[in-house]
Structure formats: structure tokens, C-alpha cells
Amino acid sequence: MDNNEIWVYVETTGSKIEPTSLQLITKAKAIADGRKVVAVVPETSSINAETTVKEYGPDQIKTLVDDHFAHATDEEIADALFQVTDKNRPDSLLFPATILGRSIAPRLQAKLGTGLTGDCLDIYYQDGLLVQVKPTYGDNVMCDIVCPDRRPQMVTVRPNTFRAEKGTGGATEIVQSKFTFHKEANSEVVATDPIINSSSKLDDAKVVIALGRGAYSDKNIKLAQDLAAKLGGMVGVSRPLTDEPEFSHDDQIGIGGASLSADLLINLGISGAVQYTVGIKNAKKIVSVNIDKDAPIFDESDFAYVGDVTDFLNALLKQVR
């Protein structure tokens, strides 16, 4: 049986609620057009994520409460979600394109035998179908994808593609879903080490100093780090620099890396390839420094400095208190 609902998977790790899930609730409400927005929250008994989720105004919150969720495997989470989705299939089911979302959604997809489009940059309804907009070939190409016959229509959506807004209006109904946590015999999370600095993830940093191939030198790295420290920000890089010893994939901005939501981004020696610029679309103020006055990065920038990275950084460090 199908219903006319949009479900959003709310990812919880420890006591943290994944921001992308909240962004998706806001987006779901914006496109719902009469459909009911339901947040599905697997959690342990101590998290009470519904208190926070409620503020974003879904029509309903379905909690799946079991203390095993503290260390659940992908198989176990997918199984729990299958139990609540299979019998009463929603029209659409939205996941954050986080590591966990990308791992659980396809398993659930295979159980449900339906379609899933990964890593969407936009979603909207047209003629009753959820249009799933997805980049391919390193974002040189965009595709619209639909899933005409099977339900739910599943997507994962890239973090920070949409903004979360606290909701107003109707009351949120909270229901505890019935399900049985089935322990998977052949896999087990044997250790979970919290990452201490997770609050300063690139995606969520307020200020980002981004270094590209044109800025790669010991001196510029040092200057950029000093500047980031002064501004309470983080250093990120374009892809070529992830091959250098100082940086790793975790520092990458762009299609294969972070999607920024910074208030201020300073691009240094970055040309502005589309694979990079998708990751900076939601940065509020963008300053770019490049010796090439025709560099495409300037099209994406609020402020352009045509000149050398080191000169600019030296001047900036001196003048910033």
C-alpha cells in the first residue's frame, strides 16, 4: 500500500542530529504541496531527538527507539527502516548523503526493490513525480531522474544543499513505531571513537581559507593557517592539493568533498572548475585571489583580487586584528 507522504530519515550519531536531515525536513515541507512530511528517527532511549526535530515542523515524527542504535550496523538500521516502510510505503523517502546515509539507503533500496538517486543537488515534484537532479561526470553534466512506478521514490541529498529553517504552523504528532531490532550475527561495531573536532568540520565552518594549486607553497600554507586561526576558521583545499603530504581528502572542497556553508570564503590560487564551485555555492561572501584576471572563479566571487596569493595574504594578516 502506498500513502501520500514524504519521509525524511533523521540520522543520529551519539546525541548529535545530522544537520542535513533537518535541511531535508525544511525542503520537504517546501515541496510537499499537500503531502504529509514525516521525520523517521531511529534513536536510543536517551537521545530524544524528537524535541529538536519538532522545532523544524514536520507533520509527524516516527521514532524507532532501541538502545542498540548506539552501535548499530548498516544492516541493522536498514532492517529497522524496512520494517516501518515496507507495509505502508511513503511516496518519497529522503536521506542525507552522509557516509551513513549513502551506506544505508542503497541497502534499503534493494530490500524495497525501488529506485534511488544518490547525491542529488535538487528535488521537486512535477506531474506527481519527484524529479531528482543529480550531477554526473564530475558535475560537467546534470541529469533529471525519475522513478515512475515503484515507491518510495528514494534520494540521498548532498549536505548543505538546502537551508534548515525552524517551522511554524501546525502541530507535530509524535508516534513511536513498532518494530523489532534484529541483531545481525555476522557484523558488529566493536569500537566507536568520537572525533573530538567534529564541530569544526569544513562543511559547517563559518570562515574557510581555501588553497589551490596556485597557492601551494610552505609559506602560503603557513600564512593561510595563521589567518584561519585569527578568524576562527578552517583551511580547505581544491582536489590537486589532497595529493600533497600536508592535506588529505578530508580537506577537499567540491563535488568529492565538502559543501561549504561558510559566511566568508577566501579562495587562493584556485581556478574555479565546476567540480570545485559546486562545493562553494552556499558560501555567503566569497573573496578570490588569482593572478589570472580571466579565471572562472571570479564569476562566483563577490570580491576579486587579481594578483599574487602571498602578497594578498601578507597584507590581510597585517590588517586583520
Next chain:
Amino acid sequence: MKIVVGIKQVPETDSVKIDPKTNNLERSGIQGIINPFDKNAIEAALQLRDQAGGEVVLLSMGPDSYTSSLRDGMAMGADKAVLVSSRAFGGADTLATGYTLAKAVESIGDVDLVLFGRQSVDADTGQVGPIVAEFLSVPQVTFAETVSLESENTIIAKRQLDSAVQDIKLTLPAVITVRKELNNPRYETPVNMKESFEKPITVWTEADLNLDPSQIGQAGSPTSVTNVYAPTKEVKKTTILPEDPVQAVSELLGKLD
């Protein structure tokens, strides 16, 4: 240990563009290469084989031209390869592809471990590994950054989530998708390249696999692409800062506040 590595041949994506007038993909003359992330999966398989013995079988689904990537993978050191190839598989989306690959893994038989790269650089986003795991009803670790053999039939793999690092213990058989950071893929050596031409590539069609025909190719694919186009770009209003860096910075700071 019998290890299957799923690989995909991809166009060198830097050169794939959309013709802005016709909205057609310009792919002509572009060489197919092995999906770069898949090389990390092959490397991981070779290391496990060197440690535990056994064999590494490459598996791919696609047209005949995919044999060139399978040869490249064997030149790295894999023992043999299976290509699942037929018109009947055409138009498969991730679900139909995952189903077909899972059936091929079953036909290879007695497989302990199936490895994939974290995702392909052209189209999908790491969906196929978990789909194959689900169809095989085996556990998975995705985006693994370390993979170590703990006993004859258990592996511990590390995976980094946004706010925690997990150690996950798997009892084989299992599926693992690996991150680029896991290892540095070895280069093909001239000797291995030569030998790769003597190693077998088995080609299977739908007749060789125990399949439900309604789950393969276009028929087995719930999704369809309705539109392909070039991304639109909004051009921002840009303030050009003065040439002198000191002046540039003071103007910038004045306007930012």
C-alpha cells in the same frame, strides 16, 4: 581466500562535456579507463591474497570494450576476470546492476569477500556495493580506511563517519567498499602486463547466470533519466579590488563589515 573485485570502466571524465546547443553528451574519442577508486579495491584484494593466499577475480558488467580495464587490473596482479556482457543488461540502473553483479558473484561461487571502490567517478555514488551486499544477504563496511584480517574468516575494517570512527568486525562472506586513503595502488609491471594477456577473461551472458529476467537491464531498472543538460551558472556581481595589496585588503575589510 576468494576475493572478487567489482570494477567499472569510465570515460576520462575531465573531457566529458555537454554540447550546449544539442544537450548531447560529447564522449566521442574518449578513452575508457579503470575507475580510479577501483584500483584501491584491487590493491586491497592483492594485499589480502598475499597475506592469506587464494585468488583475486575481477568482475565487471559492460560491453566488450571493458576487457581493456580488466586486462589493466590483471596487469596489477589479479588472477582472472569475469565480464558480464549482453544486450539484455543494457539500460541497467544501480538496482539492476547490483542485482546482476550479485548473481555473478553467486555463479563465481565460494566467494569470501567482494570489494568495490568507494564510488565511480562518472555516475553512481557508491550505491552498487551495498546493493550487492543486500542481494547476497551479507554484511558490509563502506568507505573503509583500513582493512585487516583478524582470523581466517573475520575482518576488522575502520570507517570514519562525520562524528565518529567505527571499527566494524565482519564475519565472511562480506562486502567492503574502500576509500582512496586505504592504500597506494601498485603500478602495472611489464612482466605482469605480458602475463595479463595469458590470464583468462570469462564472458557471461544472462544465459550463464541464474537470473530473474524481470530484474535485469531496462526492465529491472526503476529509475529513468528524463533530461541531460549542462549546469547553469549564475554570474555574481563582482567587486574588483585595487591592484595594491594593502589598499585591496583595506577596501575589502571596509566592505565586509
